[in-house]
Each structure stands twice: as C-alpha cells, then as structure tokens.
Amino acid sequence: MRVYHNIDEFTAVNNAVVTIGTFDGVHIGHRKIISGIKELAASTGGETVILTFFPHPRMILHPEDESLKLITTIAEKAGLMEKLGVDHLIITPFSRDFSNQSAESYIRDVLVNKIGTKKIVIGYDHRFGKDRQGGFEDLQRLGPVYGFDVVEIPEQDINEVAISSTRIRNALLSGDIDLANAFLGYPFFITGNVVRGDQIGRQLGYPTANIVIEEKYKLVPCDGIFAVTVIIADQKYKGMAYIGSRPTVNGLTRNIEVNIFDFNQDIYNQTIRMEFHHYIRGDVKFSSLDGLKVQLAQDKVDVLNLDF
Numbered sequence: 001m002r003v004y005h006n007i008d009e010f011t012a013v014n015n016a017v018v019t020i021g022t023f024d025g026v027h028i029g030h031r032k033i034i035s036g037i038k039e040l041a042a043s044t045g046g047e048t049v050i051l052t053f054f055p056h057p058r059m060i061l062h063p064e065d066e067s068l069k070l071i072t073t074i075a076e077k078a079g080l081m082e083k084l085g086v087d088h089l090i091i092t093p094f095s096r097d098f099s100n101q102s103a104e105s106y107i108r109d110v111l112v113n114k115i116g117t118k119k120i121v122i123g124y125d126h127r128f129g130k131d132r133q134g135g136f137e138d139l140q141r142l143g144p145v146y147g148f149d150v151v152e153i154p155e156q157d158i159n160e161v162a163i164s165s166t167r168i169r170n171a172l173l174s175g176d177i178d179l180a181n182a183f184l185g186y187p188f189f190i191t192g193n194v195v196r197g198d199q200i201g202r203q204l205g206y207p208t209a210n211i212v213i214e215e216k217y218k219l220v221p222c223d224g225i226f227a228v229t230v231i232i233a234d235q236k237y238k239g240m241a242y243i244g245s246r247p248t249v250n251g252l253t254r255n256i257e258v259n260i261f262d263f264n265q266d267i268y269n270q271t272i273r274m275e276f277h278h279y280i281r282g283d284v285k286f287s288s289l290d291g292l293k294v295q296l297a298q299d300k301v302d303v304l305n306l307d308f
C-alpha cells in the first residue's frame with residue numbers, strides 16, 4: 001500500500017475505485033466497504049484508493065482540547081488498511097483551501113483529475129466542498145460528464161457503520177472488551193513506548209512495563225485489569241495489564257502498565273503493541289502492598305484460565 005500525506009503527491013491511477021471516510025477503528029462495517037471496493041477493482045483491473053482526513057480540524061483549532069478520542073491512530077489505521085490489501089491511502093489535512101473548494105471543483109479537480117476516479121463508493125449522506133454543499137446527487141449528476149460510476153452504500157449499512165464506531169468507543173470506555181472486539185473483528189490494541197516507573201513492580205515480584213502513548217487523541221479503555229497479548233519485536237507474549245492511578249501506592253498519574261508472563265528482558269524505550277482480550281476486574285485500593293501482591297497472584301491465575 002502506498003500512503004500519501006498530501007493529495008498533491010498522488011498521481012492518477014488507472015481505473016481508480018475510490019471511497020472516502022474517517023474509518024476510525026477499521027471495524028467490520030468498514031471492512032465490508034473495503035472488500036466491496038476490492039471486488040470492484042478486481043473485476044475492472046483497477047486499483048483501490050481510500051481518501052481519509054487527518055488531523056481532525058478540532059485538533060488544529062483547539063490543540064489543548066483532548067476530548068476527541070479515536071479507536072485507531074492514523075498510523076494504526078494505515079497499518080490495518082495495508083493488511084486488508086488497500087492499494088493507495090491518501091491522508092489529507094482539513095485545510096482551509098481544501099474545504100473552500102466548490103463541490104464541482106472538488107469532483108473535477110480532486111476526484112477526476114487528481115485521483116482518476118472511475119468508480120466511487122460512497123454513503124448517501126456524504127457531504128463535501130465549501131459549506132458541505134456537495135453531496136451524493138452532485139456525484140450522480142457529474143458522473144456521466146466526467147466518466148465515473150457512483151455506487152451508493154445503503155442507509156442501513158451507513159447506520160451500522162456509525163453505530164459500531166460509537167459503540168466500540170463506549171464499549172472500551174465501559175470495559176466491555178468482548179463487545180468492542182466483536183465489532184472490530186480483531187482485538188483492540190494500543191501502541192506505545194516503555195518508560196521508567198517507580199520500580200516498585202520488581203520488588204513485588206511483578207515487574208510492569210509502563211507504556212506511554214504518543215498520540216493524545218488515542219482512546220484508552222477504562223481503568224481496570226485486562227488479559228492481553230504483548231507484541232515486542234515481532235514476538236507475542238501473554239500478560240496482565242493495568243490501567244489506573246495506582247491508589248494503593250497513592251499514584252498521581254494514570255498509568256498503563258503490563259506484567260508480561262514468562263518474560264525477563266529490559267525493554268525500556270522500546271515500542272510495543274498491546275492487544276486487549278478480556279476485562280478481569282476493576283481498580284482497587286489495597287491497604288498494603290502485601291494485599292496487592294496476593295491479588296496479583298490471583299489475577300495471573302484468572303488471566304491464564306481464559307481462552308485467548
């Protein structure tokens with residue numbers, strides 16, 4: 001898959017089969033659309049093109065506002081699309097110039113001349129161009145003029161897609177990992193760097209790698225303990241993860257930590273990926289570190305008893 005960070009880097013391809021959207025999570029609804037464009041491309045000898053937008057205008061206009069949370073970072077989204085076999089991913093920032101184009105010039109200059117669109121798969125409610133004046137009707141009207149077909153994604157499918165992105169976010173925020181993963185079609189994951197903590201973990205007999213996620217807009221599940229797999233340098237390990245403020249040791253920051261099973265390596269400063277499989281329990285303030293230690297032994301038993 002080729003990734004373009006600006007639409008100007010893209011040179012038109014033959015028989016481009018295009019879709020446009022945010023695709024947060026690249027979940028089962030999105031996968032249906034992506035397999036749709038892949039089939040269309042395969043039957044016409046064409047190439048698949050996804051046009052997505054990043055950063056979100058709110059991130060540029062209000063960088064201090066951290067309320068916007070996404071299931072996937074832009075890099076994770078690109079990775080998932082690559083795995084699905086998408087040929088081209090164009091990531092355009094929501095610039096003023098871009099959003100000030102008229103609907104007709106967007107269709108002519110971007111979709112037709114820049115991308116070479118021969119088929120566009122789009123929701124009935126997709127809006128584009130200045131003041132969101134353009135829509136499905138404009139594409140249908142101008143398709144014959146510029147030589148492309150418009151394929152509508154039915155209302156029911158759009159609603160499903162929208163519902164599942166919101167439902168996945170809500171499921172992750174309420175600890176329903178099983179539901180989130182069922183909608184995603186793969187285990188929810190985070191990607192981050194391992195940093196130093198207070199080094200209490202190793203004294204407890206449970207060293208925990210502290211993970212820091214660079215992208216502030218990445219959604220982190222609710223506080224609690226989770227059964228996870230950790231991917232370090234292409235190797236997979238099972239483990240138990242903790243998200244919370246460590247009330248037992250009067251922690252001041254909200255941490256993401258993981259005790260990795262059957263593992264004993266220094267991984268400070270490494271980038272790791274952690275996949276969430278099941279929610280185990282909520283965060284608890286223990287009256288002593290010994291109390292926490294007893295619970296950690298039980299958590300490990302509980303995690304190892306699960307199928308994942």
Ligand SMILES: Cc1cc2nc3c(=O)[nH]c(=O)nc-3n(C[C@H](O)[C@H](O)[C@H](O)COP(=O)(O)O)c2cc1C
Nearest residue numbers: 197198199200201208240242246247248259283284
């Ligand atoms: C599986 C797991 C469960 C945990 N549960 C709790 C908990 O219920 N309450 C709590 O205060 N801390 C909990 N912790 C966090 C520990 O307090 C933390 O790992 C310890 O303070 C070590 O911190 P350090 O990595 O900074 O050394 C848990 C950690 C793990 C790995």
Ligand SMILES: Nc1ncnc2c1ncn2[C@@H]1O[C@H](COP(=O)(O)OP(=O)(O)O)[C@@H](O)[C@H]1O
Nearest residue numbers: 196197198199201202207208209260264266267
């Ligand atoms: N099984 C393991 N699980 C997690 N981290 C481990 C493990 N074995 C060794 N480590 C290393 O030890 C570190 C965690 O030890 P810990 O005492 O909790 O220190 P810190 O407070 O700095 O996280 C990890 O960042 C990693 O480099």
